[in-house]
Amino acid sequence: MYKEGFIEVPGGRVWYQKFDENGNGTPLLVLHGGPGSSCFSLQVLKALSKDRPVILYDQLGCGRSDRPTDKSLWRIERFVEEVGQVREALHLDEVHILGHSWGTTLAAAYALTKTSGINSIIFSSPCLSAPLWEQDQKRNLQKLPVEVQETIKRCEENGTTDSEEFEAAIEVFAQHFVNRMEKKPEWLEQRPPEYRNAEIYNIMWGPSEFTVLGNLKNFDCTEQLKEITCPTLFSCGRYDEATPETTEYYSNLTPGSTFHVFEKSAHMPYIEESEEFLEVMDDFLTNIDRK
Incomplete structure (x- = not known):
């Protein structure tokens, strides 16, 4: 069964x-x-719906959702x-959450x-500390050709991150660390x-992946991860932007969590290794539903 629609938020x-x-498994949001x-x-995650309802939605301001112009919303x-409004509208009293x-x-x-009713959380390629993410990207950049590094640095300093040369450099970065x-x-x-x-990204993160200037600049919940007590993966x-070292660090801070690396993937293992990704997610969710 397939259903789509709009939810007031x-x-x-x-x-x-x-x-x-x-x-009849617990729904996955x-x-x-x-x-x-x-x-x-x-979209590949719809394959998990053989065992449970799977709900995807476009956050406000992007995709097929409304595009309000009030910048204070971001x-x-x-x-x-x-998230709470979506859960309430779809009657998701108990839910698994997968964030990417x-x-x-x-x-x-x-x-x-x-909030109650979260049966598990999957942290896929996590960003749980903006400062750590920024540090990891600076290290990732050092693995690229010197001219690419210099272009990115120069464009950031000059405020020309909307230029063609910056886009070309970012494409090289993406081929290594995104897909x-x-x-x-x-x-x-x-x-x-x-x-x-792009406006939401710029307001919340900034004009570049590598230097956080937006309102998420100081986001860091690492010290609170011990408070997440539901099962986590x-x-x-x-080769992810979300490096294996940092992802494992988050996992070690979270009680009873599990950790998995997709060996042939960068930041999009759900596409790069979709079969294994779906299998790992399905096993994790099914085991929790059986308890």
């Missing part, structure tokens, strides 16, 4: 889709990356409230409100560019 309406093949991206690339507290990248930032912030596939899936290449909202790609 603070600031407008968000678009959601629900996949349900009549599985997916929080996409960004901020300012969409759930488009996470802060993590409002996005946390949005910025979606893990949101998942952690939401879980730390001590290492030589040939991307055709459906992924068809993602409408208007689904992204931390995963990342071997």
Whole structure:
């Protein structure tokens, strides 16, 4: 069964889709990356709906959701409230949460409100500390050709991160640390560019991946991870922006968590190694539902 529609949240309406093949497992709510991206690339997760309902939605301001112009909406507290509104509207009294990248930032912030009914959290390629993420990207940059490093540094210093040379340098970075596939899936290449909202990204993160200037600059919940007591799975790609070292560090701070590395992937293992990704997620969720 497939269903889609809109849900009223603070600031407008968000678009959601629900996949349900009549599985009786606890529903899975997916929080996409960004901020300012969409759930488009996470469509592969609908395969998990054989055992449980799977809900994906585009956060406010991006994808197929409303595009309000009020810049005060782009802060993590409002996005946390949005997750609660989506759960309430879809009657998700008990839920598993899978966050990817910025979606893990949101998942952690939401879980730390001590809300009830979260049966587990999957932190996929996590960003749980903006300062740590920034440090890791600076280290990742050092693995690239010197001219690429210099271009990125120069464009950041000159405020020309919207230039073609910066875009070209970022593409090299992406081939190493975001998606290492030589040939991307055709459906992924068809993602409408208007689904992204650069304004949200700039306000919350900044004009560049490598230096956090937005309102998430000081986000760091590492000291609070011990307060997350539901089962957790931390995963990342071997070549991920969310480095295996930092992802394992987060996992070690979280009681009873498990940790998995996708050996052939960067930041998009759900596409780069989709079969293994789905298998690992399904095993984790099914084991929890059986308890």
